[in-house]
Amino acid sequence: MDLVDKTEGASGGFELVRLKNGEPSVRCLTHHETMHVGTGPVTEAAALHVCQQRIVERARARTGGPMVIWDVxxxxxxxxxxxxxxxxxxxxxxxxxxxxxATDVLEFALCHSGELGYMAGWEEALRGLLQTGEARPLPNVRWVLHRGDYAVRxxxxxxxxxxxxxxxxxxxNPGMWSLEVFRAARERVGEGVCLLTNYTRSTAVRVTLALAGWYVGLGVATGEKEQTTIAASRPGMLALPLGRDWLRRVRASTNAAPQRGARYERGPVSDADFEMLTALPQFAG
Ligand SMILES: C[S@@+](CC[C@H](N)C(=O)[O-])C[C@H]1O[C@@H](n2cnc3c(N)ncnc32)[C@H](O)[C@@H]1O
Structure with a gap:
């Protein structure tokens, strides 16, 4: 990847990079992670989140108030x-x-919206969101920014x-993939219908989601990944739910223990966690 530009910010700095397919993206220098590394910012987002979650169809079908999306x-x-x-x-x-x-990555990206391309036409809404915490980018969309730790906000x-x-x-970023955070999100959904999409195919993350109360399935392929992960608040919402055969993989894996708290530790699943997993409605049948 070619280095295009660099800056130092509150969370350590970012640089613009060019992905293998030629699209520009942003890389965080502190976390050493490139965003949307597979196919670029909007292509990956559309496949992994917007299309897979059928956002437009579900929003159209909704009655009794706006559809609520959490962009974590x-x-x-x-x-x-x-x-x-x-x-x-x-x-x-x-x-x-x-x-x-930390919104410094967005501030950095806005300064480079010309090079990044995908922000074209949305700059005013983004500035409004940063300045006031709220924007109306489209007549039918209210956009709210919750600053701070997701677990709290x-x-x-x-x-x-x-x-x-x-x-x-x-x-x-282990705390954001923890049992506590996934369980808190599941509790906020309550009896509602919700899908959660993410880019990982990690067995440990899938175990953590399942133990937090989500039904877990295989998500669509994006870029170089042949599968990702999708979770649902109710059974029957997933095209490819994980089955009992997946439990054998969990048992055999050296990295299937659920994430607890904010300290990243890898290891095999414990007997107690495996017992809880096999007893879940998704697998018990
Ligand atoms: C991979 S980037 C997100 C890319 C973005 N979703 C996009 O589509 O361009 C991860 C972001 O999560 C934010 N983040 C990390 N921990 C967080 C937390 N505890 N609460 C809220 N945001 C957090 C980081 O600051 C970073 O901006």
């Missing part, structure tokens, strides 16, 4: 902008709730029907 880890807003692009001209009300602990947002779970990787 706003970052340089690739997922949020892919959602806005999909909702342009759609006759359906949506509330987009973005969570971000999720209590302020209405219950979601779609969650784009997009923090840094479990190794770099």
């Amino acid at each position: 880890g706003l970052g340089p807003a690739g997922n949020a902008i892919a959602t806005l692009e999909a909702l342009r001209g759609v006759d359906a009300a949506v509330e987009l709730h973005s969570f971000e602990v 999720m209590a302020d947002a209405p219950p979601p029907e779609a969650i784009y779970h997009d923090p840094y990787s479990p190794a770099r």
